[in-house]
Amino acid sequence: MDKKKRRLLIRTIILVVLAAAVIYTLYANFTKDERGVLKAGDQAPDFVLQDMEGNSHRLSDYKGQGVFLNFWGTWCKPCEKEMPYMENQYQAFKDEGVQVLAVNVGESDFQVNKFIEEHNLTFPVVVDSERDVQNAYGIKPLPTTLLINPDGKIERILTGEMTEADIKQHMESIKPN
Structure with missing residues (x-):
């Protein structure tokens, strides 16, 4: 050659x-x-985050219950508007096997604690300070809520503000039989 x-x-x-x-x-x-985008039918990725008292909340610990997993921020007006509705429905559904887990994305403990006090929230509020969980779930707009069934699978992914009737209906849909 x-x-x-x-x-x-x-x-x-x-x-x-x-x-x-x-x-x-x-x-x-x-x-x-x-x-890497989650969709209905996928297994919800497990995570561990701390609440404001320093208690750990692992998603897999809620297996057997429905989980209303809400991603939010204190600066987000639609998030703020739906929080009292989430609190009301948490009170109605917590004894029926539906839990609320509110994931704040990247804000200070001071801001989150102030928000919890102002809105008298009693459900677990955890902080995703490094935004690892937000990224793992591919969460873009806030608020975004994932309805997770008792088997740990995602039933629905909802973006935007919800009415109290919406929240009640969604919690009913993930209630264990």
């Missing part, structure tokens, strides 16, 4: 490798929204 043919072969191989890298990069970028 002469030098010209070998050079042509090497250049062709390099070109093919570069083209493959470009195609893979484009594919990865266009499909990244579909990868």
Whole structure:
């Protein structure tokens, strides 16, 4: 094989490798929204977060109960508006096997404690200070609520503000039989 043919072969191989890298990069970028996104029917990823008293709450500890998993922030007006409704329905459903777990995303204990006091919240409020759980669940807009059935599977993912009637209906849907 002469030098010209070998050079042509090497250049062709390099070109093919570069083209493959470009195609893979484009594919990865266009499909990244579909990868790692949770949907109804998926097992809810387990996590452990601390509440304001320093108690640990592990999602898997609630297996056998329905979990109304709400991601929120103190600055979020729709979140603030639905909190009293969540508290009312927590009181109605906590003895029927439905728990509320409110995950604050990345705010200070001071802000969260002030919010809990202002709204007289009695359900567990945990803080995701590093936003690890928010990222694991792929949570973008707040509020976002996941309805988790007693088997630990996601029934529904709800974004945006809910009325008290909505919350009651959703809690009823994840109540153990």
